[in-house]
Ligand code: IPM
């Protein structure tokens with residue numbers, strides 16, 4: 017049981033620290049049961065870092081991030097920092113991490129666990145058994161494209177602008193991640209853009225098509241406009257296996273897809289860089305919910321998305337597939353036993369807070385560990 021897995025934990029703001037506490041308990045549990053130990057560092061990001069250090073993430077923390085084998089991120093932002101200015105906002109912490117570590121492939125699964133089929137606002141038949149994966153490009157597009165800014169026109173009127181831009185290489189590398197994932201799933205990729213309106217969208221479509229013909233002829237590829245995709249996700253989400261899309265469309269569609277599962281509080285994500293010649297791959301894991309300032313500090317946040325993000329970390333960064341599956345099973349079993357946090361409450365279930373949910377997961381882990 018070598019203790020060389022370097023983990024950087026960045027709880028951030030709002031509910032981040034509360035839900036991260038439950039992951040720390042799970043990590044302690046794994047140590048106590050001699051399942052795994054980690055070399056853990058923890059640091060500030062987002063508003064917490066702005067308050068203490070004046071910046072959303074400082075260079076020393078970036079250095080630790082570069083050095084880590086995996087980063088577990090909580091969430092950042094909140095009304096407290098609404099007026100810090102665009103160049104200092106808490107969200108820059110996650111954007112800087114994605115950009116500087118070149119974390120270009122953001123994997124956002126939307127899985128409907130059976131006990132939660134009634135938590136969705138959609139009819140049970142529409143979402144039962146849903147298991148789709150959105151692969152969102154996360155270091156390019158309009159999030160980072162130049163030029164961007166606000167200028168004053170000769171007329172005196174102002175103009176705000178951003179640039180959507182994708183190179184062949186940027187499209188191919190994220191599409192490759194999508195095709196490779198599809199091969200391990202149902203072997204189907206839907207590439208999503210607005211080729212009917214955007215030049216960069218048409219280029220995206222052509223590039224993905226050429227890549228598929230060249231490298232992935234065995235994978236089924238279809239194309240969809242982003243607006244239609246939003247509609248199809250609500251109408252018949254089970255038609256999708258892997259969706260590959262740009263940064264901005266992926267941002268929108270993954271929030272949409274998350275609600276198919278009933279709650280943002282359930283969904284983990286992984287953001288991966290390229291495998292380097294040394295074999296190392298930068299990777300960051302975070303729940304897709306934000307800092308939820310409205311419920312922060314009340315002890316009622318759902319810790320499952322953060323816990324499931326840790327499970328993804330074990331699977332993708334440390335190839336600890338059995339341990340990841342055990343955590344996912346524990347989450348499912350606890351929900352099956354009728355415990356719910358407020359966000360996924362349903363008739364006939366028992367409402368519990370963050371730490372009771374965390375304890376229940378540990379009890380379930382003990383059972384599964386003893387059985388396995
Ligand atoms: C997400 C978030 C971020 C994004 C924000 C916090 C910058 O919405 O991870 O989806 O837009 O990428």
Ligand code: MG
Nearest residue numbers: 267268270271
């Ligand atoms: Mg988002």
